[in-house]
Structure formats: structure tokens, C-alpha cells
Amino acid sequence: MRTLFIGAVCVALACAIAPLASAKPTSGWQWAPAPPAAIQEVGAVVLGDKVYVAGGLGLPGQVGLFSNKQFQFDMLTGAWSEVASFPVPVHHLQAVTTSGKIYYLGGLEGAALIPNGRVWQYDPKTNELTERARMPQQRIRGATGAAVHDGKIYVAGGQRDYLAFGYFDEYDPATDTWTALPDLPNPREHLGAAIVGDKSYAIGGRFVIQPAFIRPTDVFDFSTGSWSTIGPIPHGRGGLAVVPIGDMIYAIGGEGIGPSFTDNEVLDTRSLTWSTREPMKQGRHGIQGVASDGKIYIAGGASYSVYLPEADMQVYVP
Template structure:
């Protein structure tokens, strides 16, 4: 254990002071370059390809699982002008049949939506949207797969809205850590990262405030295992500020600690938990100044019981801006970008830890 830290819970939240936001000239201009690497992807060691996303490329989305189905929610897609646009489209992947279908779209288009599943229903608690500059939204909804309907929820309390937060669930509470209020794609784009930690109780509808993260983070991995909320990697106001930190919030004591760092510092990662381990995939950015637009293939797993990391077989198609979710011990990773900035693809890969 390295040093102390914190995350989310409480009554109606008061917003924490905004951190100064910085522009980064190295932030790439968004395009719709949906190209996968020229080399043929090499599968094996736990990796398998599955049916490509039915409606085409997607990036900066979220995923959720209900039963044997994976729901792909929001994000950005190529537009007719050769750029990208935010979408509310939701597609469903049937893990048993290897098929895609469309269902009712998110009522408000969002990228980087904050998504979690509780009691067989999918909750979306804010995200980002907009044109030239993506801004945080307070809009919140719950989706019932049985009726294929979205129901509006009261908006997030003013001052805590953000997208790209680390997410976790324990009981009836959804936890959110970090995120960003503003993301302006393109050279010099503003990236406003926050250290906010909060929780939403789906049973009572109450928001609570928890101790802030030790440092602000966005594009970060998150998971609750037992009574601990883990926040892994991410970045702080840009791809040149990616981090290897692992923060752990004791949800009973409401106290943060720092755990063994990630082997590879990166933001824009996907993360999913299986059997007490948190698996992290891909990502973007480099903090040593060599190439902030690096896209990673790294697959690294954190053993929460022993506080240690292990490197695993890399992603056959390196990606960032994707998302992961576990169904029956298999981790599903649809979409993402294969180049820095916006380069959405329709790739749909699965990783099975037991087969690696």
C-alpha cells in the first residue's frame, strides 16, 4: 500500500471546487477514420472475435449486461461530413447467438455516459454531449429491458454533472468517481477533469457525497469488489497526463488508500471484474513525452486480494475509448478507437480469463 486517498456517497451533494482546466495542443482533431491496423489481428490466449457491431463503428460509449445480453449505449459514430457525432443509439448483443439488434435509443444523445446495472435495469447518470465542445449533462434515465422503455429520473444535482466517471455498484447504490465536465476535441482542446465522488441509491433516489479522489481522474477504470471501490489508471486533463495509480475506497470506513500501480500508465481504458480480479484493456496517451497519441494493446489484471498485477495476452486490435463488461466469466469489449482521438471501429472482441 503506498499512500492514502478517497471516493463517493451521502445526501444531496454540494459541488467541490472546480479544478483549473488546461488545453493540450497534442489533443488530436476528431475524424471518422475507422481503420483497423493493417496487420491481421492475431487471436488466441483467451481472445476471440465475435460478430461486428450491427449498426457500425462506435466509440466513447458505455456497456451494461443484463442476463446474457450486452447493451451498447451512446457514444460517437461517423457522420456524413467525415467527422463524428454523438448518438443515443442503443444496440444489444446476444452472447449466446452472436447476433446484434437495436432497441429503444437513449432519450438524450450522450458520449462518455455513466452507466451501471442494478436489479436487471440499466441506469444512465449523466454524460457528455454537444457539438464542437462536449459538455456535461445532468440528464439521468433508467431502462427496463423487459418493456424496452426508458424512464426519466430526476437530474443529477447541479455541480456534480460529468461524463467519463469510474463506475461501481454495491447493493442498491451506484458509485461514480472522477470524470470530466468539458472535453473539447481538437488541437488545444479543453479537458476539465474532476475529483468528485458521489453515489446514487436506486431504492431511495438519493444522491450522496463521498470523500474526493486524491487526484482528479477521467477516462478511468472502475469496479466494486466486496466493500471496496477501485479506481484504476485514467488521466488528469489530457493524454499527456495519463496515470498508473490505483485508488481504493473502503465504502464502510469511507477512506481512500493507494494500491500497487498499474504496470502501464494509460487513460481511455476498458475495465471489467471477474472472480476478484479487475481486467484492464487498451487505452491511449503517454506521459513520458514520446507520443501522447499512443494507442495501447495492453491487457493487465489486478488481483485485489493480493494487491498485485499480471500482464496478459495483448488485445488483437488495440483500442481506446471502448468499454468492457463480464457475462458468465467472459469479458465483452465492443467498439472503440484504433487511432488517437476519434477513429471508431465496429470490432467486437471477447476475452476469457480462464482460457488465457
């Protein structure tokens, strides 16, 4: 097990920006303080009053083409800062949180999109990154979807060697162990995952090559240990953000061929029906959205297919 300790380096926008939390919430999309660098294919998560954005593809002269940086955004002050970095650059990773810790997993390395299978645990209290048990060798992949249920992390889909997989695995941080579960009915990568109640939803994604989108939504029932498939997402796409708020799951942005999508579609998990909401201000893909206090935060992302990272953040109030 390898532990890194790196002192927080302030790169904040600081006092010149009014705190986002002090503004009166309004429905729809708004711009928020931009991250310190243009990044896409990031992992993002919210813990307490902070949003964390890590890894990704960036720009030379900023974080580099392949980033090992981790940034935090303070929702109370509107300031960004840099915290502990990964030992190696990683992109197409997922971020989740449980028991006061952040977990980054399911990443790829380099231009060859090599999955590393690595899991890092980040403790915001100590600013330490600790490497945990890797994915089982035969199930290593990146560009996955991940979500948390009852303290355990569930990783769906993903890609390796330019193939999409339907793997579904459970990682238990308490025991640092992996367990293979039944595969998704529809293999996919660049998907989004969300858990509402006792069900896990695999939404969107593709079969590696654009525009081979996977539109059916696969649903895993934790009470029965089995999968089912429900109605398709209206606009198929990969590289989207999938964010649950209450009984609703928002599917935002995404990648096709050309400019990134602005779509904002929502699945009502009670009626299992889709509807359309206000689109993003500007399309983004390579994003992981997070929700806090009824707002959805999306930092960075690319404005065009494959690669064009941006340094901005959009916030949506349903």
C-alpha cells in the same frame, strides 16, 4: 420524469452467424459478431444473456457523429438489434445494472464535451427509457467511472470544463437521490471503476491532457468510508476498460497519443499486485468492458487517439 417507448428495430446479423455461446470456450482473445455501427466512447453493460452498448461517437451515415442509439447483443444467438434510443445524443457515458434495470449516467454532449448530468433507467422488459434525478448541479461531469455496490451506484472522477475532478458520489435508484462522498485522493477522468467485495477501485485515467496519466490506484473502503492508494497500474492510460472477475480486475486497452493500446493488465485484489496478460488483438480506447460467464466482451472503441471508431467486438477468456 420523461418516459420513452420505442419498439425494437431489428438490425441483427441473424442466422448467418453461429451463436457465440455454442462455441467451445478457449483462452485468449477472439473476434465476435460486430455491432451494427462503428462507435467509441460508449456505455456498455451485461444483463442476463445480452450485452447492451449505447451512445458514443460514431460515423456520419451510420449512427451520426454523436449517437443516441442503443444496441443489444444476444450472446445465445450471436445477433445484434437496436432497442430504445436516448432523446438526445450522448457520449463518454457509463452503464451499470442493478435490480433488473440498466442505468446510463455521466455522459457528455457535443463537440464541446458539455456534461449533461442526466441519468436514464432502461427496462429491457418494456423497452422503456425513463429519465431519473440528475447529478447535483455543482457536481455534474462526464467521462467518469461507475460501479454498483449493494444496489447503489457509485460514480468516481470525471471532467467538466476541461478539468478533472475527484468527486465520488452515490446514487440510490430506490429513492432516486444523490449523496456526495469523500473525494478520491487523485482527481482523474477517462478512468475505469470496479467494485470487488467491500472496496471500490479507481483505476487509470488522466488529468484531461494527454499524456498526463494518473497511475496510482485509489481504493475506497465501504466499511470505513475512507480512501487509500495502492501500487500504480504498470502502464498509465486513459479511456480503458476496467472489468472485475472474481478477485481480479482487468484493465484493458486505453488511449495515449497515436494508436490505441492493446495492454491487458490485471490487479489481484488479494495481494494488491499487478501482472500482464495477453494483449488485445487490436488496440481500442473509448470502451467499457463487461463480463459474463467468465468472458470479457469489448464492443467498438477507437483504434487511434481522439477519434477513429471501429465496428467490431473482441472477447477475452482469461
